[in-house]
Amino acid sequence: MSYFDAASAAPLHPVARQALLASLDEGWADPSRLYREGRRARMLLDAAREATAEAVGCRPDELVFTPSGTRAVHTGVAGALAGRRRIGNHLIVSSVEHSSVLHSADMFEAGGGSVTQVPVLRTGAVTVESYEEALRPDTALACLQSANHEVGTEQPVAAVAEACRAAGVPLLVDAAQSLGWGPVEGGWSVLTGSAHKWGGPSGVGVLVVRKGVRFAAQGPVDERESGRAAGFENLPAIVAAAASLRAVRAEAAQEAERLRELTERIRARVPQLVPDVEVVGDPDRRLPGIVTFSCLYVDGEALLHALDQEGFSVSSGSSCTSSTLTPSHVLRAMGVLTEGNVRVSLPAGVAEEDVERFLSVLPRTVAGVREKLGAPAPTTVVRAEELVVDALGKRCPIPVIELAKVIGDVPVGGTVRVLSDDEAARLDIPAWCEMREQEYVGEEPADRGSAYVVRRLS
């Protein structure tokens, strides 16, 4: 079995496992107590905080441990916004943030706040200029991830932090995907992370608030973790998280180089091995272990199952693999193909032969899924210069498959109208046109769903 979904969760690092076992014996007591077991727990907690702060690049008293990366984001965003309530009620986020940031923004908006979503380039990166444009006198907080969790693209955090600093606005950086690789550069104000992304146990996040940043923790008062993370400290897991961060950092430079070579191999060879594939994300400014691509005419869920049967665990941003039946907001914001989407995120220590086996298995797996889906013939011919494809009630990737089947049946200059009520078609038909160098004329309202009009150029 090859586990290629390290961006979701990584197996426990051996060092973390050792630390966890040791601190189960030494660190179960309440660190606020005065007796022996309590003092021992306090020492372990202090040491874990110091080690983690050193790895993050902050003072120990700026860092608290939260129950997860998501809770760190929720607390960080809410606390920073509340701390600057008197300055204003405006929040800036990128359109490709983790759902924990976007849901925090939704809640802020529902409570009367105003939110600007900064768009991204087709690579998934924001530009500094777009943050500069979004900054307003009433901006209370800006958020930007260090690197994207779905496509691996690194964001220009240091430059955006500088723009925010110039405007007197704190920047919160969700560093969940990058903290295992190194500290976040630049003058950020608030930072969040998640231990189980760096080989630590689940149940531990970190929230760093720089001295001098106005911060008002929300929720009921609680004395633990400087009042910023209520509840009994999850101590053995915190100790394991700190140990793991040190361990992965010690190996980071070497392992980054190795994984970068492996993901580069996937980036280069997948388009050679599999027809009609779009590799997405920035080819250079990216995390070492993540590579994402989308396959035309493929159902993401079917592909995941087929790869699982071949022994590969990957994730997907396709609409059919989400409970909401909408494609990943990241791929949508980038404007790239969402159907047949596969994210490969390699865990540290992955074997080269597993990657090679993946590359050898992928072509026939994709071909098998495509074959099973087949492609029904167009149902109605209106006139020679225009074909209408009725794909109503059919879900991704069927509308694009039907479009592709008939585009050769109209003369160059003729059009195909695809009728579809599937949300993904709105993204994937233009993306197909871009890949196939056909003209996407536009979307028109229809009795049910929409009509997507494509002109044959070649």
Added chain:
Amino acid sequence: MSYFDAASAAPLHPVARQALLASLDEGWADPSRLYREGRRARMLLDAAREATAEAVGCRPDELVFTPSGTRAVHTGVAGALAGRRRIGNHLIVSSVEHSSVLHSADMFEAGGGSVTQVPVLRTGAVTVESYEEALRPDTALACLQSANHEVGTEQPVAAVAEACRAAGVPLLVDAAQSLGWGPVEGGWSVLTGSAHKWGGPSGVGVLVVRKGVRFAAQGPVDERESGRAAGFENLPAIVAAAASLRAVRAEAAQEAERLRELTERIRARVPQLVPDVEVVGDPDRRLPGIVTFSCLYVDGEALLHALDQEGFSVSSGSSCTSSTLTPSHVLRAMGVLTEGNVRVSLPAGVAEEDVERFLSVLPRTVAGVREKLGAPAPTTVVRAEELVVDALGKRCPIPVIELAKVIGDVPVGGTVRVLSDDEAARLDIPAWCEMREQEYVGEEPADRGSAYVVRRLS
């Protein structure tokens, strides 16, 4: 070393440790993923939920895992209040709830809600009548612990639940202290618990919301745990928590009997062995492992340190052992002595000889602390019938020590005025009078602090 603070945290149960180790290997992946590791994690999570629900006495889909007992309470109180916002804005809590409940109530009050704190008897128990009196047409929620964490007194939960049901008000039960001993009886609506109180790991709480109870989770949207506990599930710890709960329940009946005998021994013998001691809490309706007493003329922190040096880890509700320098709100609400307070909470499996050794060590330990504190002479004699003791600037237990030293110096019928600016004196001087059968005349304002007037009766 004898650890007698199980009500704070219990060492990991051997069964929990085994389950944790096994699930570190099997349960680190994201249970929402479709591939092998994800499905395995999902199965472990489902099994843990079923086992825990069975032990709690609820349906699996009524129970979610939270990052701690405190978070379960915060989420439970906020969600239940928000779910009934249209019914009213009134919350009932007992005055001896855990701080997580009281702080939730504070936040609700700060946001415009109205809170009734139900008083307790000198045993620490509420009465059903006092809850009936507190219930109003606009009551959104009532909260009552199953048993008190500081004195072990069990609350009449089933009867209060019945009163709430009759009024159409949901009852939230904080069952943190009792869940390891058995399910909570009666028709409660919401229930919370904490795994590290029953020998499970830290990092796991439970929140149960009965079907049909209106509940609106607060905070940013998150799809995990039915939207009631944001963030990646702390799966290995959840599995260990469930295993531990099953294990301690299997041993509960027998162990309860054994611990009850040991705490009964402490309750009976401490007053014989140590002069001027008040054992607090209900002598019968109480948890098996908790016994709490207060020693006159003793500094709680000094006693804790002295016991720690003798190898005993206990906690205290005395003012000098808290960071806020105020005595435990529980002891205060009960109206009992707060100085020299010791809570012994025996862990399951405690050895009888450790308890015997505690009883043999306690008398000389208390005597040693009392001797070190000494007792300064009264500083001012005003007239024969009244002595004034100036204890300004002196902290618990000095004001009571000075009072006791001079009460014999006034004739029967004469009075002693104790000048004190220590918060604990307001509680401990009346408590001393009750123990010593002297008349507590009352408190009078003074230039600094207050004057506490005591009349000698015998």
